[in-house]
Amino acid sequence: MNWGVLLFPGSNCAEDCFHVIDKVLGKPVKYLWHKDTELGDVDAIIIPGGFSYGDHLRPGAIAHLSPAMTAVKEFAANGGLVIGICNGFQILTESRMLPGSLLQNRGLKFLCQDQTLVVDNNSTPFTSEYEQGETIICPIAHNEGNYYAKPETIAEMEKNGQILFRYANSDGEVSEATNPNGSLNSIAGIINRTGNVMGMMPHPERSSDEVLRLTNGKGVFISILKHLEMKHGSDQ
Amino acid sequence: MLKAIVTVMLKKGIFDPQGRAVHNGLESIGFENIKGVRVGKRLEIELTTDDKESAEAEVHKMCDKMLANPVVESYSFEIQEV
Numbered sequence: 001m002n003w004g005v006l007l008f009p010g011s012n013c014a015e016d017c018f019h020v021i022d023k024v025l026g027k028p029v030k031y032l033w034h035k036d037t038e039l040g041d042v043d044a045i046i047i048p049g050g051f052s053y054g055d056h057l058r059p060g061a062i063a064h065l066s067p068a069m070t071a072v073k074e075f076a077a078n079g080g081l082v083i084g085i086c087n088g089f090q091i092l093t094e095s096r097m098l099p100g101s102l103l104q105n106r107g108l109k110f111l112c113q114d115q116t117l118v119v120d121n122n123s124t125p126f127t128s129e130y131e132q133g134e135t136i137i138c139p140i141a142h143n144e145g146n147y148y149a150k151p152e153t154i155a156e157m158e159k160n161g162q163i164l165f166r167y168a169n170s171d172g173e174v175s176e177a178t179n180p181n182g183s184l185n186s187i188a189g190i191i192n193r194t195g196n197v198m199g200m201m202p203h204p205e206r207s208s209d210e211v212l213r214l215t216n217g218k219g220v221f222i223s224i225l226k227h228l229e230m231k232h233g234s235d236q
Numbered sequence: 237m238l239k240a241i242v243t244v245m246l247k248k249g250i251f252d253p254q255g256r257a258v259h260n261g262l263e264s265i266g267f268e269n270i271k272g273v274r275v276g277k278r279l280e281i282e283l284t285t286d287d288k289e290s291a292e293a294e295v296h297k298m299c300d301k302m303l304a305n306p307v308v309e310s311y312s313f314e315i316q317e318v
Contacts, residue, residue, distance in 0.1 A: 057277075058305060065302060094305065101307040103246075108253050148250065148308060182251070 001228050003029040004042035006072065006088075008052035008063045013085065016205040017046045020221055024209050027225065034066040043228050044081040045072055047088030049141070049203060059102065059144050060090035069095055081125055081224055082197045086142055089189075089199030098192055098199045099157065100149030105142070106182025114214070115140045115180060115202055117188050118168035121161040124191055125227035126198040129219035135172045136216040138165075138202035140180065140188075145201040147183035147190075154184055165189035165200055238283045240295045242313040244304045245276035279303060282318070291315050 003021045005014050014031065021029035032039055034052075039045070052063035063069070069091070076082050076097060084092040092098040105111055114137050119130040130136065149157070157163060165188040169178045179186045181201075189200030204217030246252050252274045259273040281298070283291050295313050304311040 057303070061302060061305065093307070099307075101305055103250070103308060104253055106251070106253055108257055150307075182253075 001027055001225065001232065002042045003027060004032045004039055004045045005029060006032045006034065006045060006047045006068055008034045008050070008066065008091075010052045010054055011048050011050035011087070013049035013087075013203065013205060016203075017048045017085070020205050020208045020218070021046075024218065025221055025225055032068055034063065034068045036068045037071060039068070039071050039075055042075075042080075043232075044083070044224050045075060047072070047082065047084040047091055048205070049086030049088060052087055052091065055087075055144075058090075058094070059087055060092075060094035063087075063091045064095035073097060076192075076197050079194075079196055081227070083126060083220070083224065084197075084199040085203055085205065086145075086201055089201055090144065092197060092199045097197050098190060099153050100147055100190070102142075102144045102201070103146040103148050103182075104144050105146050105180070110141075110143045111145065111180050112141045113139065113180070115188075116168050116170055116178070117165040117202060118172040118174060120163045120166055121191075123161070124164060124195055124198070124223075126191065126220055126223050127164050128226065129223040133172055135168060135170055136219070137207060137214050138204055138217045139206045139214070140202045142181070142201055145181040145183065147181075147187040147201075149184065157190060158185070160193060162191050162193065163187055163189075164191055164198065165202065237318050238285060238288065238291050239316045239318045240279075240281040240283060240291065240313050241316060242279040242281060242295065242299060242303055242311060243276055244279070244299075244309050244311045245274060247308055247310050250308055283315075288315055 204220040207214035207217030255274040
Protein backbone atom coordinates (compact mmCIF):
# COMPACT_ATOMS: atom_id res chain seq x y z
CA MET A 1 0.00 0.00 0.00
CA ASN A 2 2.38 2.68 -1.20
CA TRP A 3 1.46 6.32 -1.36
CA GLY A 4 3.09 8.96 -3.54
CA VAL A 5 3.12 12.70 -2.89
CA LEU A 6 3.81 14.67 -6.06
CA LEU A 7 6.18 17.61 -5.70
CA PHE A 8 6.35 20.67 -7.93
CA PRO A 9 8.55 23.71 -7.49
CA GLY A 10 6.34 25.79 -5.17
CA SER A 11 4.36 22.94 -3.54
CA ASN A 12 4.17 23.79 0.16
CA CYS A 13 1.76 21.27 1.69
CA ALA A 14 3.64 18.16 0.58
CA GLU A 15 5.33 17.57 3.93
CA ASP A 16 2.00 17.80 5.75
CA CYS A 17 0.54 15.13 3.45
CA PHE A 18 3.68 13.00 3.81
CA HIS A 19 3.42 13.33 7.61
CA VAL A 20 -0.20 12.16 7.69
CA ILE A 21 0.55 9.03 5.65
CA ASP A 22 3.86 8.28 7.36
CA LYS A 23 3.13 9.17 11.00
CA VAL A 24 -0.66 9.23 11.41
CA LEU A 25 -1.54 6.26 9.18
CA GLY A 26 1.90 4.63 9.50
CA LYS A 27 2.01 3.62 5.84
CA PRO A 28 4.84 3.70 3.30
CA VAL A 29 4.98 6.95 1.35
CA LYS A 30 7.46 8.54 -1.03
CA TYR A 31 7.84 11.82 -2.88
CA LEU A 32 7.41 11.91 -6.64
CA TRP A 33 9.17 14.68 -8.57
CA HIS A 34 7.43 16.68 -11.27
CA LYS A 35 10.09 15.65 -13.79
CA ASP A 36 9.56 11.93 -13.14
CA THR A 37 8.23 10.09 -16.15
CA GLU A 38 7.53 6.92 -14.15
CA LEU A 39 5.78 6.82 -10.81
CA GLY A 40 6.99 3.40 -9.69
CA ASP A 41 5.04 1.19 -7.34
CA VAL A 42 2.32 3.44 -5.91
CA ASP A 43 -1.33 2.72 -5.11
CA ALA A 44 -2.52 6.26 -4.44
CA ILE A 45 -1.20 9.68 -5.41
CA ILE A 46 -1.65 12.93 -3.51
CA ILE A 47 -1.17 16.18 -5.41
CA PRO A 48 -0.62 18.62 -2.55
CA GLY A 49 -1.37 22.29 -2.14
CA GLY A 50 0.93 25.24 -2.63
CA PHE A 51 1.86 27.53 -5.47
CA SER A 52 3.24 25.26 -8.19
CA TYR A 53 5.40 27.32 -10.56
CA GLY A 54 4.48 30.38 -8.51
CA ASP A 55 0.85 30.17 -9.73
CA HIS A 56 2.07 32.13 -12.77
CA LEU A 57 -0.37 32.51 -15.67
CA ARG A 58 -3.09 30.60 -13.73
CA PRO A 59 -2.86 28.23 -10.75
CA GLY A 60 -1.91 24.82 -12.15
CA ALA A 61 -1.54 26.08 -15.74
CA ILE A 62 2.14 25.19 -16.03
CA ALA A 63 2.22 22.31 -13.52
CA HIS A 64 -0.37 20.25 -15.36
CA LEU A 65 1.91 20.05 -18.40
CA SER A 66 4.85 18.56 -16.46
CA PRO A 67 6.13 15.05 -17.32
CA ALA A 68 4.86 13.55 -14.05
CA MET A 69 1.30 14.63 -14.86
CA THR A 70 1.38 12.57 -18.05
CA ALA A 71 2.24 9.60 -15.84
CA VAL A 72 -0.48 10.56 -13.33
CA LYS A 73 -3.06 10.65 -16.14
CA GLU A 74 -2.02 7.18 -17.22
CA PHE A 75 -2.14 5.98 -13.60
CA ALA A 76 -5.69 7.36 -13.25
CA ALA A 77 -6.77 5.93 -16.61
CA ASN A 78 -5.81 2.51 -15.21
CA GLY A 79 -8.01 3.08 -12.18
CA GLY A 80 -5.41 4.45 -9.74
CA LEU A 81 -6.64 6.74 -6.96
CA VAL A 82 -5.60 10.39 -7.24
CA ILE A 83 -6.48 13.15 -4.78
CA GLY A 84 -5.67 16.80 -5.44
CA ILE A 85 -5.84 19.20 -2.53
CA CYS A 86 -6.11 22.97 -3.07
CA ASN A 87 -3.47 23.72 -5.72
CA GLY A 88 -3.62 19.98 -6.48
CA PHE A 89 -7.34 20.40 -7.26
CA GLN A 90 -6.50 23.34 -9.53
CA ILE A 91 -3.90 21.21 -11.33
CA LEU A 92 -6.47 18.43 -11.85
CA THR A 93 -9.00 20.82 -13.39
CA GLU A 94 -6.33 22.39 -15.61
CA SER A 95 -5.42 18.90 -16.83
CA ARG A 96 -9.15 18.17 -17.45
CA MET A 97 -8.92 15.15 -15.18
CA LEU A 98 -11.72 16.90 -13.30
CA PRO A 99 -14.42 19.12 -14.81
CA GLY A 100 -14.71 22.87 -14.30
CA SER A 101 -12.23 25.43 -13.11
CA LEU A 102 -11.30 27.40 -9.98
CA LEU A 103 -11.64 31.14 -10.35
CA GLN A 104 -10.56 33.95 -8.10
CA ASN A 105 -12.53 34.15 -4.84
CA ARG A 106 -15.66 36.25 -5.21
CA GLY A 107 -14.53 38.66 -2.48
CA LEU A 108 -11.01 39.05 -3.98
CA LYS A 109 -9.45 38.08 -0.63
CA PHE A 110 -7.08 35.23 0.14
CA LEU A 111 -9.12 33.11 2.56
CA CYS A 112 -7.38 31.36 5.44
CA GLN A 113 -9.83 29.97 8.00
CA ASP A 114 -11.35 26.88 9.56
CA GLN A 115 -14.26 25.92 7.35
CA THR A 116 -17.31 23.76 7.97
CA LEU A 117 -18.14 21.31 5.19
CA VAL A 118 -21.00 18.90 4.71
CA VAL A 119 -20.38 15.46 3.19
CA ASP A 120 -22.65 15.16 0.18
CA ASN A 121 -21.70 11.69 -1.06
CA ASN A 122 -20.08 9.12 1.21
CA SER A 123 -20.17 6.25 -1.30
CA THR A 124 -16.74 6.92 -2.77
CA PRO A 125 -13.20 5.67 -2.05
CA PHE A 126 -12.42 9.14 -0.63
CA THR A 127 -15.37 9.66 1.72
CA SER A 128 -16.56 6.24 2.95
CA GLU A 129 -15.41 6.98 6.52
CA TYR A 130 -17.96 9.76 6.83
CA GLU A 131 -21.70 9.64 7.36
CA GLN A 132 -23.87 11.04 4.60
CA GLY A 133 -24.69 14.63 5.62
CA GLU A 134 -22.00 14.70 8.33
CA THR A 135 -20.39 18.07 8.97
CA ILE A 136 -16.63 18.31 9.36
CA ILE A 137 -14.20 21.17 9.90
CA CYS A 138 -11.34 21.47 7.48
CA PRO A 139 -9.13 24.55 7.00
CA ILE A 140 -9.16 26.45 3.72
CA ALA A 141 -6.30 28.62 2.44
CA HIS A 142 -6.74 29.86 -1.10
CA ASN A 143 -7.15 32.80 -3.44
CA GLU A 144 -8.65 30.87 -6.36
CA GLY A 145 -11.19 28.49 -4.88
CA ASN A 146 -14.32 29.74 -6.59
CA TYR A 147 -15.55 26.61 -8.38
CA TYR A 148 -17.08 27.19 -11.79
CA ALA A 149 -18.39 24.87 -14.48
CA LYS A 150 -20.99 25.27 -17.21
CA PRO A 151 -24.59 24.90 -15.90
CA GLU A 152 -25.06 21.66 -17.86
CA THR A 153 -21.82 20.25 -16.41
CA ILE A 154 -22.94 21.16 -12.87
CA ALA A 155 -26.36 19.56 -13.49
CA GLU A 156 -24.67 16.39 -14.74
CA MET A 157 -22.32 16.28 -11.73
CA GLU A 158 -25.21 16.81 -9.32
CA LYS A 159 -27.15 13.98 -10.97
CA ASN A 160 -24.16 11.62 -10.77
CA GLY A 161 -23.33 12.37 -7.14
CA GLN A 162 -19.98 13.88 -8.10
CA ILE A 163 -20.15 16.60 -5.43
CA LEU A 164 -18.46 15.17 -2.32
CA PHE A 165 -18.15 18.23 -0.07
CA ARG A 166 -19.99 21.55 0.12
CA TYR A 167 -19.34 24.63 2.24
CA ALA A 168 -21.99 24.67 4.98
CA ASN A 169 -22.86 25.81 8.49
CA SER A 170 -22.49 23.60 11.57
CA ASP A 171 -26.00 22.20 11.01
CA GLY A 172 -24.97 21.07 7.55
CA GLU A 173 -27.13 23.73 5.88
CA VAL A 174 -25.82 25.06 2.59
CA SER A 175 -26.56 28.65 1.62
CA GLU A 176 -24.87 31.65 0.06
CA ALA A 177 -24.24 32.93 3.59
CA THR A 178 -21.92 29.97 4.28
CA ASN A 179 -20.25 30.05 0.85
CA PRO A 180 -16.82 31.63 1.45
CA ASN A 181 -15.59 32.05 -2.11
CA GLY A 182 -18.53 32.13 -4.51
CA SER A 183 -18.29 28.50 -5.66
CA LEU A 184 -21.30 27.38 -7.69
CA ASN A 185 -23.64 25.23 -5.56
CA SER A 186 -21.16 25.80 -2.68
CA ILE A 187 -18.92 23.11 -4.17
CA ALA A 188 -15.81 22.39 -2.08
CA GLY A 189 -14.83 18.97 -3.42
CA ILE A 190 -15.69 16.81 -6.43
CA ILE A 191 -14.94 13.45 -7.98
CA ASN A 192 -14.62 12.39 -11.62
CA ARG A 193 -17.25 10.29 -13.37
CA THR A 194 -15.31 7.05 -12.91
CA GLY A 195 -14.88 7.70 -9.20
CA ASN A 196 -11.10 7.50 -8.82
CA VAL A 197 -9.93 11.12 -9.14
CA MET A 198 -10.95 13.58 -6.45
CA GLY A 199 -10.20 17.27 -5.88
CA MET A 200 -11.01 19.49 -2.92
CA MET A 201 -10.06 23.04 -1.95
CA PRO A 202 -10.08 22.46 1.86
CA HIS A 203 -7.02 20.85 3.44
CA PRO A 204 -7.79 17.48 5.10
CA GLU A 205 -4.06 17.04 5.84
CA ARG A 206 -4.25 20.08 8.13
CA SER A 207 -6.96 18.44 10.19
CA SER A 208 -5.63 14.91 10.54
CA ASP A 209 -3.34 15.02 13.56
CA GLU A 210 -4.48 15.66 17.13
CA VAL A 211 -1.61 18.04 17.70
CA LEU A 212 -3.34 20.37 15.24
CA ARG A 213 -6.61 20.29 17.25
CA LEU A 214 -8.77 19.23 14.29
CA THR A 215 -8.85 15.60 13.22
CA ASN A 216 -11.83 15.05 10.99
CA GLY A 217 -9.94 15.52 7.74
CA LYS A 218 -8.29 12.20 8.52
CA GLY A 219 -11.39 10.39 7.25
CA VAL A 220 -10.37 11.19 3.68
CA PHE A 221 -7.04 9.37 4.04
CA ILE A 222 -8.53 6.47 6.02
CA SER A 223 -11.24 6.07 3.36
CA ILE A 224 -8.56 5.77 0.67
CA LEU A 225 -6.56 3.35 2.79
CA LYS A 226 -9.55 1.09 3.46
CA HIS A 227 -10.47 1.10 -0.21
CA LEU A 228 -6.95 0.06 -1.18
CA GLU A 229 -6.81 -2.64 1.50
CA MET A 230 -10.12 -4.04 0.33
CA LYS A 231 -8.98 -3.97 -3.29
CA HIS A 232 -5.68 -5.66 -2.45
CA GLY A 233 -7.49 -8.24 -0.33
CA SER A 234 -9.77 -9.16 -3.22
CA ASP A 235 -6.78 -9.34 -5.61
CA GLN A 236 -5.20 -12.13 -3.59
CA MET B 237 11.11 38.87 -36.75
CA LEU B 238 7.56 38.58 -35.51
CA LYS B 239 5.83 39.25 -32.24
CA ALA B 240 2.49 37.84 -31.10
CA ILE B 241 0.28 40.01 -28.90
CA VAL B 242 -2.07 37.64 -27.11
CA THR B 243 -5.10 38.79 -25.10
CA VAL B 244 -6.74 36.38 -22.67
CA MET B 245 -10.09 37.30 -21.10
CA LEU B 246 -12.60 35.57 -18.88
CA LYS B 247 -15.48 34.36 -21.04
CA LYS B 248 -18.61 36.48 -21.29
CA GLY B 249 -21.03 35.79 -18.49
CA ILE B 250 -18.38 34.71 -15.99
CA PHE B 251 -18.27 37.14 -13.10
CA ASP B 252 -14.96 39.03 -12.94
CA PRO B 253 -14.50 40.28 -9.37
CA GLN B 254 -11.32 42.14 -10.32
CA GLY B 255 -13.18 44.05 -13.04
CA ARG B 256 -15.91 44.86 -10.51
CA ALA B 257 -13.32 46.25 -8.07
CA VAL B 258 -11.74 48.41 -10.79
CA HIS B 259 -15.20 49.61 -11.81
CA ASN B 260 -15.98 50.64 -8.22
CA GLY B 261 -12.56 52.27 -7.90
CA LEU B 262 -13.04 54.36 -11.03
CA GLU B 263 -16.49 55.47 -9.88
CA SER B 264 -15.15 56.40 -6.48
CA ILE B 265 -12.76 58.90 -8.07
CA GLY B 266 -15.52 60.49 -10.11
CA PHE B 267 -15.78 58.59 -13.41
CA GLU B 268 -19.51 58.19 -13.83
CA ASN B 269 -19.89 56.94 -17.39
CA ILE B 270 -18.81 53.34 -16.89
CA LYS B 271 -21.05 50.44 -17.81
CA GLY B 272 -18.64 47.64 -16.97
CA VAL B 273 -14.97 46.72 -16.58
CA ARG B 274 -13.29 43.40 -17.27
CA VAL B 275 -9.66 42.66 -16.50
CA GLY B 276 -7.65 40.32 -18.69
CA LYS B 277 -4.07 39.43 -19.56
CA ARG B 278 -1.84 40.61 -22.39
CA LEU B 279 1.13 38.50 -23.39
CA GLU B 280 3.83 39.59 -25.82
CA ILE B 281 5.60 36.65 -27.36
CA GLU B 282 8.67 37.29 -29.46
CA LEU B 283 9.07 34.68 -32.16
CA THR B 284 12.16 33.57 -34.02
CA THR B 285 10.31 32.89 -37.26
CA ASP B 286 9.50 35.32 -40.09
CA ASP B 287 6.72 33.16 -41.49
CA LYS B 288 3.42 34.66 -40.44
CA GLU B 289 1.31 31.64 -41.33
CA SER B 290 3.31 29.14 -39.28
CA ALA B 291 3.56 31.69 -36.46
CA GLU B 292 -0.23 31.95 -36.34
CA ALA B 293 -0.64 28.20 -36.22
CA GLU B 294 1.91 27.93 -33.45
CA VAL B 295 0.41 30.72 -31.33
CA HIS B 296 -2.99 29.05 -31.63
CA LYS B 297 -1.43 25.89 -30.24
CA MET B 298 0.24 27.82 -27.39
CA CYS B 299 -3.12 29.35 -26.45
CA ASP B 300 -5.01 26.06 -26.62
CA LYS B 301 -2.38 24.15 -24.69
CA MET B 302 -1.36 26.56 -21.98
CA LEU B 303 -2.05 30.30 -22.28
CA ALA B 304 -5.84 30.14 -21.99
CA ASN B 305 -8.11 27.73 -20.14
CA PRO B 306 -10.99 27.14 -22.57
CA VAL B 307 -13.33 26.22 -19.69
CA VAL B 308 -13.36 29.82 -18.48
CA GLU B 309 -11.25 31.95 -20.84
CA SER B 310 -11.22 33.07 -24.45
CA TYR B 311 -8.23 34.42 -26.36
CA SER B 312 -7.39 36.49 -29.38
CA PHE B 313 -4.06 37.56 -30.86
CA GLU B 314 -2.37 39.54 -33.56
CA ILE B 315 1.02 38.98 -35.13
CA GLN B 316 3.20 42.06 -35.58
CA GLU B 317 6.43 42.62 -37.50
CA VAL B 318 9.22 43.87 -35.25
